[in-house]
Amino acid sequence: MIEVEVLLAWPQRLLSRRVQLEEGATVADAIAAAALEGSADCPAVAVHGLLARPQQALLDGDRIELLRPLLADPKDNRRRRAHGG
Template sequence: MVEIEVVYAAEDRQVLLAVLVPSGTSLRAAVQASGIAAQFQQLTLADCPLGIFGKVVADADARAVQPGDRIEIYRPLLVDPKEVRRLRAVKAAMAKQRNS
């Protein structure tokens, strides 16, 4: 058995679960076995990106858990950060133009 942690942070709360899974279990299978989805009704584990200690794992269905892994479940971005920066720059340029 391998001891891991599964972490999810919603907008209003965070949950960290310690879980024992069989050696060779994939990241996605370990997250599903943790039961964390029962605490977050909006969470769809089949297509959520997963990572370990802040680094996204490309194929969570193929990578096996390692002892001590902290598997993080990532939420989709609501707004593209590049678009937010672009809009902020446009707004600043317009404000500068009005003040000139």
């Protein structure tokens, strides 16, 4: 058995759940087991801050981060700041 943490963060809120899985479990297995509200709305996932695929195998102690969609395009934000907006 391995134990991993699955988390989903917002600016003012954090959902986190530790789950125990069989050896060889994947990122997708952990997300399904954690069943965090809002996880279906996350277009990407990372393991310890590095982008990961759903079929990636996990190790004991891994931290799976559900990545929320961007609310604004970073390039547009930089342009706006550069033009004083």
